[in-house]
Amino acid sequence: MAPAEILDLYDLALLVNYERGSSEPRYRYTKLREVVRDNESFQTVRLLNSAWATRPSPKVAFAFDTIPPKDNLDEPDLPTNMLPTPIPLNLTHLSSKELETIYWQARNHDACYKSVTLLQHFFEYYPLETSIRIRTSAGANYITTLSHRDIIEFKLHGPKMATNACVLPSGTGHFTGMQDVMDHAVLGFDGTILDLTSMQFGDGGRGLGGRSVFVLEKQETYYERLKKFAEKPDTVNVKHSFYIFPPEEPGVNEWLLDVARRVKERWDRRATEHWCGHCGAPAAMMRCSLCKDAYYCDKGHQAAAWPFHKKFCTGKI
Structure with a gap:
């Protein structure tokens, strides 16, 4: 009999x-047009409003073209x-990170x-x-089951960062941190939290010491991390549940179901x-030289994932 399948939350x-x-x-087919921070104004398009202008810093706004x-x-x-190609001069300074x-x-x-x-x-x-392995860069490594998952909802009072991402030509603006209180939701497993959207708050939402694009760490x-995101994160009046209803926006849940199907197939x-052990991209070309079991897009992604991988690498370090 084949051994029972064990899922892995990090993977x-x-x-x-x-x-x-x-x-x-x-953001399908969008290309970055412009980035402005704090009290700067867009130079190529007029988008920002009075509410944005009076919102205290730090804040950042992005303009995207649909191409x-x-x-x-x-x-x-x-x-x-x-x-975009060619890269505009105002964007050539941006690093990969x-x-x-x-x-x-x-x-x-x-x-x-x-x-x-x-x-x-x-x-x-x-x-x-079904068993699922929980691993973190702090060295946690344990197996629990899907029945132990916990959807955790709470409020963030006084968001510290504001973001405006505007998509052209529709002019649709996606604002984060403009309200006094934000609702937030994460997934928990026996005292470990997975927050896939922590980077809506910028680099303060990076895991693995500022390297990862999501957070997987003990509760x-x-x-403590939430204090980077908001003046008063409410971790006392927390709602716990096992199931939430899908989004009601037209087409969104159908898209989520399709994404889940693709993840299952992969x-x-x-x-x-x-x-890739950093970004999840397929056809990763590099392998860990020690264990030969971890794959990466390039050396930069390997370095970003190393704080996690070094805890579980089976090669000699």
Whole structure:
């Protein structure tokens, strides 16, 4: 008899984030036009309003142009292809990490409940007693079951960062941190928190010491992290549940179901089709030279994931 399947929350987070971000309908086929911070104004388009102007810093605004490709409509949207060709002079200074931050800070607006729903859809492929391994960079490594998952909802009073991501030509603005109170939701497993949308708050939402694009850490550490996001995170009046209803916006849940299906297909092919241990991209070309079991897009992604991988690398360090 074949051994029972064991899921892995860290690996699933990589796959879910990649498939979600690369197909996010609100930003499909968008290219970055401009970035302004604090009291700067856009130079190429007039978008910001009086409420934004009076909002205290720190704040950042992005303008995106919708530019569908001429041939491959299935091409994923990624930080690496987010810039237009040729690259405008006002964007040439952006580093790979800065582009990654912009990519996730925009896409993670109003996405926490969608991300939790997406994970919920994926878990529905399995019986509740399916085992799942929980690993963190602090060295936690234990197995629990899907029946132990906990959807945790709470409020963030006084968000410290504001973001406006505007998509052209529609002019649709996606604002984060403009209200006095924000609702937030994450997934928990026996005292460990997974927040896939932590980077809506900028680089302060990066895990692994400022390297990862999501957070997977023990609850106490995560609750301390929330102080970076808001003046008064309410971790006392917390709501716990096992199931949440899918989003009601037209087409959104259908998209989430499709993302969950793609994640399931990639997970099932994990023995032969690997992914990057930092961003979840397929066809990762580099391997860990020690264990030969971890794959990465490039040296930068390998370095970003090292604080996690070094805890579990089976090679000699």
